[in-house]
Structures are given as C-alpha cells and as structure tokens.
Amino acid sequence: MTAARDVAIRARDLTIGWGNFVLLDRIAFDIARGDICAILGGSGCGKSTLMRHLIGLEHPKGGTIEIQGAPPGTVREGRPPFGVMFQSGALFGSMSLLENIDLALARWTDLERPARRAVALSRLELVALGGFEHHQPAEISGGMKKRAAIARALALDPSLLFLDEPSAGLDPISAVELDELLITLNETLGVTIVIVTHELASIFKVAHDCIMLDKKSRGIIARGNPRTLRDESDDRFVHAFFNREAMGE
Amino acid sequence: MTERTLQWERSSSDDGTTLAFRGAMRLDHGAALWRTLDAELVDGARVTADLGSVTVADGGCVAMLVALEGDAANRGATLTVAGANDGIARLLALHRDRTSPPTARPRKPGFFHLVGEAAVVATRTARQAFDFIGRAAVAAGSAVRSPRAIQWSAIPSLVERAGANSIPIVVMINFLIGAILAIQSSSPLERFGANIFVVDLVGISVARELGPLMTAIIVTGRSGAAYAAELGTMRVSEEIDALRTLGFDPMHFLVFPRVLALLIVLPLLTVIADFVGLLGGLAVAVVQLDITVAAFLARLEVAVLFGDVASGVIKSAAYAVTIALIACERGLTTRGGAAGVGASTTSAVVLTLFSLIALDAVFTALFRVVNL
Ligand SMILES: Nc1ncnc2c1ncn2[C@@H]1O[C@H](COP(=O)(O)OP(=O)(O)OP(=O)(O)O)[C@@H](O)[C@H]1O
C-alpha cells in the first residue's frame, strides 16, 4: 500500500446507488499521485457516475472518498483542486470560448485582464483551437467542444484532472494529439489524470493504471497496468475487453 | 420476377396448417404477415410458415416471425418456420439469439396511489422551496464577503431583458385594466350620480392591487419562465455541474444576479403600471363620464394617498424575490432532458402565480393591521 502522501484519490467502502438500487457495492481503491489512471468498463457500468462522486457532485450511499486527503469539494490553496471535463463538454452556452476559460481565472487568480487573456489563449492553442476564442460553443463542432472543454479544465493548472471520454468523437489524429498532450501534462507538470475512455490504443499508450468496473458484480474486476492485464489476465471479460473480442454466451 | 410482392397459399392437413409464402418478405408486407399468422395461432393450432419460395426477408419481418414463434407457446399453439434459405436462416438465428424475456411494463398506478404520490411530491416541493429560500438568504449574506463569486456583469443585461423589454406589454395591459375598471363601474356610479368616485375606484384598485399584481404576472410569464428554462437547460447539459467544479456556487453566480435584477425592475415597472392604469381611467372618465381632466386630478389628490402607492411598491419588491427564487429553484432542480426543462418551466409559472396570490392575501391582512 502506498504511503498516504502519495495517494491522490482514496476510496474506501464506497457504495453508489439510488433508492434500493446499488450500482457499485463497497469498492475500494487508491489512485497514486502522478499516475494516469483509466476507468474502464462496459457502457452503463457506472464510470461517469463514479467520476461524479469522485469530484463531489454526488454523495455516496456509503463509504468515504478522499481527494488529496480531504473530502471532495474542499477548496484548497484558494482554488478548486481539480479540473473536470464532462462527457458532454458542458461549455457555458452563453459565453465565448475565451470567456469560458477566463471565468475561473477571474474568480480564483489576481491576474489582470490582459494576463488572463494570454493564459486563456495559450490554453486554446494547446488544444489546437487558436483563432476560435470568440466563437460561441454553438458555433463549433462536437470534437472542438470536447477540446475546448479540456482547455477549460486546464485553466487553473490543476494538479488533478478528470476527463470523461475525451477522445470519443475525435478523429484519429486529434485523438493521438490529445494522448500526447495528456502524457506531456503528466510528465512535465506531474498532473494526476483520471480518464474514462473506451479507446484501447489510448489506454495502452497513456495509462499506467486502470480500474475496470463491472455491472454484474457491481464492483472492480480488474486493477493494474492495462498492458499487463491484456497479456496476463485470465478473467474472460477482461481478456475480451482488452483484445476487442465479442463475448459469446 | 415478382420481387416486390409477397403471396401465400394456405393448406390444411392432419399435421396442421401450412402457409407457403412466395416472393420478397418486406416490411411493407409486415402488417399483412402479422395479421395472417396472428389469426392462425389460436389454441391448439399447429402452424408451419414455409419460406421455401421466399427470396429475401427484412429484419423487421424476421423479428415478427421470431416474436410469434415465442408467443405461440403462450397461446397453446405452435409455429414452425421452415424452408428458409441461407440468408434468411442467418437472420432468424441472429434474432432468436437475442430474444430476452419481455420485462414487465411498470404497472399504471391507481387513483389512490396517484393522490398519495401527489401529496408526497407537493410536500417535498414545498420543503425544497423553503430550503432553497434559506440557502439563498445565507448566500446573500456571504455574497457581500466574496463579491468575485457573483456575476455582476450579467446584471445590466438581466435588467434590460426583464425591465426595459417588458415596458410595452406592461403599459398596454395596465392602460386597458384602468380603462376597463372605469367602464365597468361607470353605469352603477352614474345611477347614483357619483361619477367622480370613479377616480377613487380606479386609483385605489390600480395602486394597491392590480398594478403590482398584473405587472408581477407579466414578469412571471416573461422572466420567471425564461429563468427556469435557462437554468434548467444549463442543468441538463451539465453546465451547472461544470460551474461547481470550477468553484462557483450557482446560488451566487446565477441566482443572486437574477433576484437583484427583478428587485430593481419590478418596483419601477409597478410605478409605471400605476401611472398608465390611471391614464386609462382618466381617458374613460373624460370621454364617457364627462369629468374634466382638472376635476379628475383634483379628486385624485384626495382619493389616492402616498400609502396606497407605497403599499403596492412594497408588495412588488416581495413579488420580485418570489418570482426569481421560485424560477431559479425550479430550474436548478430540473431532471431528465428536454421534457424536464418543459416541466420545470410549467411548474415554475404555476407555483409562482399561486405564491403571488397567497402573498397578496398575506400582505392585505398585514397592511390592514398596520393601517397602510
Ligand atoms: N440519477 C440516476 N438515477 C438512477 N439511475 C441512474 C442515474 N444516473 C445514472 N443511472 C444509471 O447508472 C448506470 C451507470 O450510468 P453511467 O452514466 O455512470 O454509465 P457509464 O459507465 O458512464 O456508461 P457510458 O460508457 O455509456 O457513458 C446506468 O445504468 C444508468 O441507468
């Protein structure tokens, strides 16, 4: 077990559900600081829901979650401790891309307007959206929205980044560029990244660690390095998942 | 070749009934296919669907055959599908593979269930609303300490949309209300030779009741509905969640500016409404009741006191907070996509109208007590 200070996210006895319905039953895991961890599993197994709990938008039925030693939703060092990209992008529809990014900068930093503008523009450049700063979210494509949402998540230089299916809907080249961006952020800035994704190529390329959820057993069925799991796991589902096989009954 | 039509022949023997199909089994023939087989599959029937001369079949028709195959047992009959060519056989196999037992449709709740549920929902809504008002009050307090959490820049445009843009409709409706009141009261007043009291009647009812209330109703329809729909859409597209993760409290960022905007706008609109309501009364008085403008104004000075106008304006401030808070609360608690946004908007308008009238009653009683 890793020492407490090297753990970015710790979940213990975590039970998630609504009413009598239990989606995930008493799961426990640690995500190490500085790792890129993929949350995997079939559609509807609760990946997005788990993420919403980790970032404190919803409260578990039972158990505890700690983000860098504190409950999720705690504001530390004067700003939110993580950046989030939602599955749908969730850009603010009434604001331009620049304003979307500027919002958090204006709230949580002392930067003057020109400085904030420079930071926001460089974030857009980072996701190859230079020149689109004055567009409204309704005026850009689905893939561009995803990238803009990543730029917004990066606005405050978070040490922890949550991404829900960032590469879904991206063309292969943009997807590879995104992977490279994540690796760069991770290696140069030490950002811990939790990523929900189905893209196997991306998983094998970027993830050091993964948590695979399963709907039937309502828990974690695999844990560890995805490449190792692909080559060595003897669980049928895990094997089929990583090797892109159909699961006949 | 009759590729586009489907025909069949029915033959009976000791072994049961055989329907020999010929041609192409397209979805266009689905209705006829279903009716024919459905009619055959009575208790004890043994039916064979012979596809030997069928060239191609649509997925939809195959799905129907498979469904009827499964259903036949429930009816005490059997359906055998025979003679399918390779292509159709593969389709059949594909569909048979995937038949899962139908899930029971949730039972339609009965009357008492609905009544009980409505009661539970109503109490929950009321509790949520009070909870929300409490949190809004706390937020208003803390807003003073962290002014950067508030979207001040939104306020001018909110004021413009709620205020300036609704002046035409406020003017039109309140002018008509003043005029209608005067016309309705003119004949009874004339009968008693009390024409001049039309000023009292129109003045007091407009200033105390109709001006504030009609204006609040207009603003509910315009701005209340808009706020609920706007925040509801933000809710279902996860924008509110995104706002939270960026460290903003929607209460500060979205609710507070809207409450403030209506608090600025509604009292002003109410003063305008009072003024044009009186104008409406004046117009009718001059044209129909032979009252001169000078006489009208002279009576007005005596009839309508400052307290009458003030009580209406005080009420309008309370209405403003009510409209904004209910609309925002409904919007922020929206669930379930586009239909959810519609439902929140409706419920915001209905709940607000009800609350306005209830509040009016409370104020009337209150002003009685304090003699305003
Ligand atoms: N508010 C809710 N109430 C009840 N059930 C819910 C609610 N939200 C989600 N669910 C259920 O939880 C399950 C998991 O949903 P979730 O969105 O987390 O799936 P996912 O793993 O992210 O799937 P995908 O890969 O398709 O995005 C689904 O079966 C869904 O029906």
Ligand SMILES: [Mg+2]
């Ligand atoms: Mg999801």
